[in-house]
Amino acid sequence: MNIIQTNKLTKAYGDFKAVSNLNLHVRSGSVYGFLGPNGAGKSTTMKLFLGLIKPTRGNFLINGRSYPKDRQAILREIGSFIEAPAFYANLSGEENLELIRKILGLPKSAVEEALELVGLTEHRKRLAKKYSLGMKQRLGLAGALIGKPPILILDEPTNGLDPVGIHEIRTLIRNLPKQFDCTVLVSSHLLPEIELMADDVGIINHGRLLFEGSLKALKQLAVQKGYSNQHLEDTFLAMIDEDNQKRGRGR
Structure with a gap:
């Protein structure tokens, strides 16, 4: 069961699309690693879920409730950490x-x-x-x-922590679903940490979702495409680079 699901979710500022036709599926009881370069649309997506900004088009469901009709009910079920607290x-x-x-x-x-x-x-x-x-x-x-x-939305929760602190917070996040029967959507630039804590990952670039699925499925895709699959970071960089090159050729 998906506790968070989006349907062609889009946020545009004039001609610029910060989030474009996003179809995200976050499984209940999972840790979902939301990945992308700076400016890819991760924080914008999280702000949309919290009602801090309004979508240009598309919609989303959180725990079976729809935005904007059930906005207050949605917010009561979410704990969030967005950008600098x-x-x-x-x-x-x-x-x-x-x-x-x-x-x-x-x-x-x-x-x-x-x-x-x-x-x-x-x-x-x-x-x-x-x-x-x-x-x-x-x-x-x-x-x-x-x-x-029941739902946690965390944007760069280990920013500024030393290695011991990073390890402690990673262990905490990893154990939260079992400990409190909750779901965690977490973004981070520390890809080795995501690799150790996440069940599923979504990779976004220029507002578009490039991949969504388990880490195992991502490794299988990397093999098919000839990417390095030794580490999540290698696969991530190869996928972003390929997408950027395609965009460059399409201009």
Whole structure:
């Protein structure tokens, strides 16, 4: 069963299509790695799902609900982390999460659970403005995880973390579907990390979906096309390069 599904989803700004006829299928209970170069349309797609921007055409379903009719119901089921997380600098990490908890009407225990999940319990009283970049990323992830929503949309969640932090967050994301019965849509430029955490991947370039499926299916496709399939990064770069060359010839 697909918990997120799009039908020819398109977002255009004048003549530029940030997302073009996107047909995405995210399986319930999976970790879905959403990949693409800078400007490929990943963040735009995630913002469309959250209702932060409106599609030019096409539509999508999230957990059987359609946008825009069920926008509020959709948002209640999603925890999100998009781009750099924004916080009140003069409040502590704990106080920032407490504001989210009150807005969502969650029990008081939700803040403590979220802080523990991302390893910020001992820093919960520190002001957010005194957090390192990595700690801010963790706090953003805690804000997405609070209340254990059934769907998580995470844009570059390991940005700014050191190798130990990256490993911890990757392990956390990998275990989330089993631990909380949720689905995770995650984008990252760290392709070796996606290779270790994702069940399925979608590769997007210039707003168009080039591939969607399991990592095993991607390796099989790489063999058919003569790409290197030793690592996800090799296959990804070859696929993007081929698409860019086709676009160049088509101009």
